[in-house]
Structure formats: structure tokens, C-alpha cells
Amino acid sequence: MSDCCSLAKDKPDSKKMAAAESPFCPACGEKGKRVDTQIVKAMLAISLEAVRGGAYRFCRTERCPVVYFSVDGVQTFGEADLRERVHQKHPFDEDVFVCYCFRHTPGDIRVELQATGESTVVERINAGIRAGKCACDIRNPQGDCCLGNVIKVVKRLQNGAALVAT
Numbered sequence: 001m002s003d004c005c006s007l008a009k010d011k012p013d014s015k016k017m018a019a020a021e022s023p024f025c026p027a028c029g030e031k032g033k034r035v036d037t038q039i040v041k042a043m044l045a046i047s048l049e050a051v052r053g054g055a056y057r058f059c060r061t062e063r064c065p066v067v068y069f070s071v072d073g074v075q076t077f078g079e080a081d082l083r084e085r086v087h088q089k090h091p092f093d094e095d096v097f098v099c100y101c102f103r104h105t106p107g108d109i110r111v112e113l114q115a116t117g118e119s120t121v122v123e124r125i126n127a128g129i130r131a132g133k134c135a136c137d138i139r140n141p142q143g144d145c146c147l148g149n150v151i152k153v154v155k156r157l158q159n160g161a162a163l164v165a166t
Helices: 016-018 038-044 106-116 121-130 147-158
Strands: 032-034 057-058 067-072 076-078
Touching: 032 038, 038 057, 038 067, 106 121, 106 147, 121 147
Parallel strands: none
Antiparallel strands: 032 057, 057 067, 067 076
């Protein structure tokens, strides 16, 4: 397990890596985010015999049924193939985890905001990161830290935006 959510990151230059490969989702045509094959294996609820060799990408496009696809575009996996529903595919759903390590949902955040007027979810996640309890690199379908997604949900809910897309 890597230190995916460390507060001070030292990661390889992902821009250089992305320039070498730039595959697009075969279903929606949007550029996919590179993910380690290990995350694909960890997220699949089907036999790992289905996993081919090679690199995979994560499709974060909400309207697209594909979650992971092989770089050659031949193999795809959708949510029906996975152990968890994916926040990026359901960003307004109250019951889909936005933080997979500490099991926070937009609904939990909304309830906290309604009860107290503020959310401590970001601080609690950061405390978990400092305590070495984060595992976003294998628990989060996107394969990296959830804090950006969590912060967006908190801001949206603090601004009174509805959870259901209109």
C-alpha cells in the first residue's frame, strides 16, 4: 500500500507519464485516468480470470457505463462488475461513498451539516491519514485520495445545492 493521501506528497511526474499514453474511453470518448491494475483487481466482484495483462484507465464520466477500460480499449468493466458503487458515476446520490476508507457518504455529510451547521469530515479524514489509516490507493475506485471529491461535496452541500441533480 502506498501513502496515497499523505499530506506532503512526492509522486512521480504524472504529466510525463500521461503524455506517453493518452487512451480514451471506448464508450464515451473521454480521456481516462491512469489506474494501477491492482485497483482494478481489488474492485472487481467477478473472477480475476477476467483481468487481462496491461494497463487500465478509470472513466470518471458520470453518464458513461464504463468504470475501467484497458488501454487498448478492448476490455471494459462497469459498476455491475465491481464491489462498490462509484461516486463519480453517482455524485448526487446520498448513499454512494465519497470516502471509501472511512465510509463517508454525501448523506452523512448532509446530516452533519443540518445538525451542527458545519462539517468536520475533512478534518476527520486528515486525522485518519496522519494516523496511517488511509488506503485510497486500493479502496477508492479512482485509485487515489478522495479528499478532492469530499471537499467538493462539502462545499456543494454548504452552499445549499440539492443532492439530486436537476
